[in-house]
Each structure stands twice: as C-alpha cells, then as structure tokens.
Amino acid sequence: MNQKRKKLSDTKKNLLLDIGLFFLVLLVSAPQATGLAIHEWLSIAFTVPIIVHLLWHWQWIVKVIKRLFSKLPGETRFNLILNLLLFVDVVLASFSGIVISEAALPAMGITVIIDPFWAMLHDLTGNLFLVLTGVHIAMHWKWVMNALKRYVWQRPSTAKPAVVTGGQ
Amino acid sequence: MNTIKQTIVISLAAALIVLAGLWLAETDWADSFRTTPAGFATEGTTSSDEAFANEAFVQENGENRGDMSAVTRYLSSFVKEAFLMVIPGLLTIGILQLTKRSTRRRKKTKRQQLPEAAS
Numbered sequence: 001m002n003q004k005r006k007k008l009s010d011t012k013k014n015l016l017l018d019i020g021l022f023f024l025v026l027l028v029s030a031p032q033a034t035g036l037a038i039h040e041w042l043s044i045a046f047t048v049p050i051i052v053h054l055l056w057h058w059q060w061i062v063k064v065i066k067r068l069f070s071k072l073p074g075e076t077r078f079n080l081i082l083n084l085l086l087f088v089d090v091v092l093a094s095f096s097g098i099v100i101s102e103a104a105l106p107a108m109g110i111t112v113i114i115d116p117f118w119a120m121l122h123d124l125t126g127n128l129f130l131v132l133t134g135v136h137i138a139m140h141w142k143w144v145m146n147a148l149k150r151y152v153w154q155r156p157s158t159a160k161p162a163v164v165t166g167g168q
Numbered sequence: 169m170n171t172i173k174q175t176i177v178i179s180l181a182a183a184l185i186v187l188a189g190l191w192l193a194e195t196d197w198a199d200s201f202r203t204t205p206a207g208f209a210t211e212g213t214t215s216s217d218e219a220f221a222n223e224a225f226v227q228e229n230g231e232n233r234g235d236m237s238a239v240t241r242y243l244s245s246f247v248k249e250a251f252l253m254v255i256p257g258l259l260t261i262g263i264l265q266l267t268k269r270s271t272r273r274r275k276k277t278k279r280q281q282l283p284e285a286a287s
Contacts, residue, residue: 026246026249029245029249030242030245030246030248030249031245032241032242032244032245033241033242033245033246051175051178054174054178055171055174055175055178058174074267075264087181087182087185088185091181091182091185091186091189092185092186092189095185095186095189096189115193115202116201116202117193117198117199117201117202118193120201121189127252130249130252130253131252131253131256132256133253134252134253134254134255134256134257134260135256135257135260137253137257138256138257138258138259138260138261138264139260139264141257141261
C-alpha cells in the first residue's frame with residue numbers, strides 16, 4: 001500500500017515539474033512578448049528544471065541506452081532518439097543564446113560581439129525546440145491526460161478517502 | 169552522491185555538444201553566415217548606399233513595430249509557438265493512433281489464422 005502511495009506521489013511530482021516546464025517553455029520561447037532581459041534570465045533558470053527532469057527519468061535513460069542494440073519496442077526507440085535530439089537542441093540553443101546575450105551577460109560585466117552564425121543557430125534551434133517539444137508532449141499525451149485526470153480534474157471528495165486509507 | 173554523478177554525466181554530455189558546436193563555428197559553412205548582409209551591421213564595413221538602405225530598413229521596421237500594439241505582439245509570438253508545437257504534436261498523436269490500430273488489427277488476424285491452421 002505504501003509503495004502504491006509512493007508511486008502516486010512520484011507521478012504527482014513529475015506532473016508538477018512538467019507543468020512548470022511547459023509554462024517556462026512558453027515564456028522562454030516568446031522573447032517578443034516577455035522582452036529580451038526576461039527571455040535571457042528565464043533561459044538561464046530553465047536549465048535547472050531540465051536537469052531535474054533528466055535526473056527524475058535517469059533510470060529510464062540508463063535502461064533504454066543499455067538495451068539500445070538489443071530488441072526494443074519501436075515506440076521506445078523513437079522516444080530515445082527524440083529525447084537525444086531534444087537534449088542536443090536544448091544545449092545548442094542555450095549555448096548559442098549565451099554567446100549572443102545582450103542583457104544577461106552585459107549585466108554581469110561581460111561584453112559580447114554578436115556573431116551572425118550563433119544568432120542563426122539560436123533561431124534555428126529555438127524553433128526546432130518547439131517542434132520537438134510538441135512531439136515529446138504528444139508521445140506522452142496519454143500519461144499527461146491520465147495524470148491530469150487523477151490530480152487536477154478529480155473531485156476532492158473522491159480523492160480524500162483514498163489518501164486516508166492508504167496511510168493506515 | 170548518485171545525483172552528483174548523474175549531474176556530472178549530464179554536464180559532460182552537454183560539454184561534448186558545445187565542443188561540437190564550437191567546431192561547427194570554425195567551418196567554412198559557418199563563415200558563409202558571417203559574410204551575408206545580416207553580418208554587415210556588426211562588421212561596420214557598409215558603404216554609404218548600404219548604410220542608407222539599412223537605416224531606411226531599420227526606420228521602417230521600427231515604425232511597424234510602433235504601430236503594432238502590445239497585444240498583437242504578445243499574440244503573434246504565442247501564435248507562432250502554438251503553430252510550431254501543436255501541428256507536430258497532433259501529427260504525432262495521429263500517427264501513434266494509426267500504428268496502434270494497425271498492430272492491433274495484425275494481432276487480431278494472426279489470432280484468427282492460428283485456429284484455422286490448427287484445424
């Protein structure tokens with residue numbers, strides 16, 4: 001029973017982090033709306049929840065990479081390739097963003113000369129990041145909907161007894 | 169301790185990607201972006217005609233931005249996001265459903281064929 005409760009709380013933790021990440025993605029990807037300074041500082045802060053997201057899914061990453069050359073379901077293999085691409089893309093977008101920073105780095109006393117190559121790469125990886133994130137969310141759509149149904153759309157009257165009986 | 173190790177592995181993987189990016193920045197392909205008109209503004213080597221054209225472009229662009237209300241700017245950036253995220257997402261969900269349906273159908277026909285073969 002305790003194990004079941006722990007599993008549920010893991011799902012809740014993941015859901016909260018993923019909702020936070022989703023809204024961060026929306027804000028970070030709209031510099032015209034938020035302004036350049038907020039875009040840059042949020043992007044720097046964005047690395048922390050991404051690392052936490054990776055750490056919380058570490059077991060899956062290790063398990064799938066170990067089985068990469070053996071028999072793996074097509075969906076899992078696709079997920080691995082997609083997540084690898086997403087990681088490469090996020091790293092390149094973040095680094096190119098730092099290299100062409102106009103607000104965050106100058107605020108720290110570091111002046112940068114904007115290189116058109118890094119600016120182009122930042123645009124490209126930024127747009128690709130949105131596309132890959134869309135596919136990433138779609139691949140886990142069933143999990144997202146189930147978790148939302150369980151924790152967000154569930155009636156509180158039905159949720160409370162389950163927690164009480166689980167603790168006894 | 170495990171978390172620190174895992175974070176180091178993630179950082180090392182990120183460092184490798186950054187190194188690959190730095191190597192890419194040194195290639196001729198990357199240089200081709202530095203010689204395009206977009207690079208002129210930062211290099212400061214424009215002729216007077218080009219400078220005039222650039223100024224006119226900036227002025228026109230600035231006026232357009234001024235005309236654009238804040239709400240339109242907010243909306244347009246979020247519409248772009250939605251477009252880039254939702255379309256691939258919907259396509260993925262559609263393809264996933266199609267593949268699941270076809271595998272289910274294949275399994276069903278296999279199950280139907282087995283008793284026939286046995287008899």
